[in-house]
Amino acid sequence: xxxxxxxxxxxxxxxxxxxxxxxxxxxxxxxxxxxxxxxxxxxxxxxxxxxxxxxxxxxxxxxxxxxxxxxxxxxxxxxxxxxxxxxxxxxxxxxxxxxxxxxxxxxxxxxxxxxxxxxxxxxxxxxxxxxxxxxxxxxxxxxxxxxxxxxxxxxxxxxxxxxxxxxxxxxxxxxxxxxxxxxxxxxxxxxxxxxxxxxxxxxxxxxxxxxxxxxxxxxxxxxxxxxxxxxxxxxxxxxxxxxxxxxxx
Amino acid sequence: xxxxxxxxxxxxxxxxxxxxxxxxxxxxxxxxxxxxxxxxxxxxxxxxxxxxxxxxxxxxxxxxxxxxxxxxxxxxxxxxxxxxxxxxxxxxxxxxxxxxxxxxxxxxxxxxxxxxxxxxxxxxxxxxxxxxxxxxxxxxxxxxxxxxxxxxxxxxxxxxxxxxxxxxxxxxxxxxxxxxxxxxxxxxxxxxxxxxxxxxxxxxxxxxxxxxxxxxxxxxxxxxxxxxxxxxxxxxxxxxxxxxxxxxxxxxxxxxxxxxxxxxxxxxxxx
Numbered sequence: 241x242x243x244x245x246x247x248x249x250x251x252x253x254x255x256x257x258x259x260x261x262x263x264x265x266x267x268x269x270x271x272x273x274x275x276x277x278x279x280x281x282x283x284x285x286x287x288x289x290x291x292x293x294x295x296x297x298x299x300x301x302x303x304x305x306x307x308x309x310x311x312x313x314x315x316x317x318x319x320x321x322x323x324x325x326x327x328x329x330x331x332x333x334x335x336x337x338x339x340x341x342x343x344x345x346x347x348x349x350x351x352x353x354x355x356x357x358x359x360x361x362x363x364x365x366x367x368x369x370x371x372x373x374x375x376x377x378x379x380x381x382x383x384x385x386x387x388x389x390x391x392x393x394x395x396x397x398x399x400x401x402x403x404x405x406x407x408x409x410x411x412x413x414x415x416x417x418x419x420x421x422x423x424x425x426x427x428x429x430x431x432x433x434x435x436x437x438x439x440x441x442x443x444x445x446x447x448x449x450x451x452x453x454x455x456x457x458x459x460x461x462x463x464x465x466x467x468x469x470x471x472x473x474x475x476x477x478x479x480x481x482x483x484x485x486x487x488x489x
Numbered sequence: 490x491x492x493x494x495x496x497x498x499x500x501x502x503x504x505x506x507x508x509x510x511x512x513x514x515x516x517x518x519x520x521x522x523x524x525x526x527x528x529x530x531x532x533x534x535x536x537x538x539x540x541x542x543x544x545x546x547x548x549x550x551x552x553x554x555x556x557x558x559x560x561x562x563x564x565x566x567x568x569x570x571x572x573x574x575x576x577x578x579x580x581x582x583x584x585x586x587x588x589x590x591x592x593x594x595x596x597x598x599x600x601x602x603x604x605x606x607x608x609x610x611x612x613x614x615x616x617x618x619x620x621x622x623x624x625x626x627x628x629x630x631x632x633x634x635x636x637x638x639x640x641x642x643x644x645x646x647x648x649x650x651x652x653x654x655x656x657x658x659x660x661x662x663x664x665x666x667x668x669x670x671x672x673x674x675x676x677x678x679x680x681x682x683x684x685x686x687x688x689x690x691x692x693x694x695x696x697x698x699x700x701x702x703x704x705x706x707x708x709x710x711x712x713x714x715x716x717x718x719x720x721x722x723x724x725x726x727x728x729x730x731x732x733x734x735x736x737x738x739x740x741x742x743x744x745x746x747x748x749x750x751x752x753x754x755x756x757x758x759x760x
Contacts, residue, residue: 387646387650387693389644389647390640390641390644390647391644391647392647408643408647408691409640410640411647
């Protein structure tokens with residue numbers, strides 16, 4: 241209920257999760273080609289993400305308008321630019337705003353933008369300590385009530401994924417947090433998709449095609465050993481190896 | 490309200506059209522006014538299987554585009570007077586099927602008093618298949634006992650649960666029924682085919698029936714008669730059971746157990 245003297249709008253604070261697109265080259269053609277390739281590898285993983293362009297590594301500005309068009313063509317939404325002040329005039333002219341990002345460490349940014357296609361790169365356990373002491377909010381888990389069938393893909397951004405039902409062969413479940421599957425896990429499961437090495441995969445019936453945590457993956461071509469095959473199980477990262485453990489007993 | 494049933498599979502050649510013909514005939518035999526629509530624009534087959542290809546003057550696309558009325562395009566089945574066929578176009582482009590156009594035709598069929606509208610889906614997951622599935626209340630997912638067919642059925646089930654009208658409008662989901670065709674208990678026993686249990690475990694939807702592998706199906710379609718009309722045929726019996734189960738009767742499965750031929754049978758032959 242609106243009280244009589246309340247305004248038609250309110251200001252509240254919000255934190256936006258955005259991708260940082262780090263430019264290494266001013267040549268717009270090369271940038272567009274690299275973008276095409278990245279997006280092809282990533283499938284629909286980054287679709288409709290807000291994007292901040294990081295041009296700190298550049299000396300000369302790229303063609304901002306063309307770059308924005310290329311990003312939009314891939315369903316990425318440029319929100320602004322972070323760059324040296326000398327580069328900003330052209331960017332503003334193209335309609336981009338200057339954005340301040342905290343801790344502009346390109347290295348971390350690269351890791352964050354790693355799509356699931358980049359699974360081949362195992363990451364060492366020493367890499368990211370749990371979140372520099374900042375208290376992370378705990379968003380509610382994404383719950384899928386019912387089976388996920390071949391060709392379906394669900395991504396739980398910045399949270400856990402709970403599937404009540406099976407995950408068929410050919411289906412994919414991805415979460416930045418943990419993945420719980422209450423039913424047969426027969427498809428692909430990738431937990432800690434943005435690098436959380438503490439993420440786990442839990443299921444009541446383990447027979448997946450592929451499991452991955454924080455980019456460390458294992459494709460399961462052969463049947464698992466009998467104590468794991470179709471058993472309740474836990475998958476977690478120990479060092480840079482995936483450990484599979486039966487859960488009953 | 491007419492109940493809209495899509496007969497679908499993802500994979501081609503598993504028995505969708507055979508099933509559409511027999512299932513719609515079965516509903517009509519039980520006294521329900523039924524229409525069966527061929528959604529396979531460009532590759533129509535249903536009219537052949539039901540033996541009415543020479544009576545096709547106007548088709549589904551003509552009706553959608555307003556070139557003909559439904560009454561002009563509907564063909565009365567030669568066996569059953571309360572069964573009608575709406576044939577697909579042989580010549581049109583499949584993009585002629587628009588969601589608005591299909592909806593208009595389905596609404597009009599409902600107003601004409603049809604109780605069941607059976608939609609024979611084309612193979613694949615292109616426009617025709619999506620259109621056939623979009624408005625469905627129930628889905629018969631036709632599956633052969635082999636892995637690629639089962640995988641494609643799984644894919645189609647995913648599409649039904651995500652992209653049907655019922656899913657989009659947050660209504661009660663499409664009722665899904667598994668229909669196994671070309672099942673050979675002998676080959677299952679020999680480990681050449683997936684068993685009913687395997688398939689049920691993978692797809693996890695209600696099994697509505699199993700039709701046995703049989704030469705009768707080919708014979709029936711060559712003669713232009715829905716397989717359900719064949720006398721003394723296991724396939725016809727199986728389809729009658731399926732229709733009865735769909736209408737809510739509890740009937741045990743038949744034609745699913747392999748009986749090793751006894752000595753006499755082996756000596757004197759016989760099927």
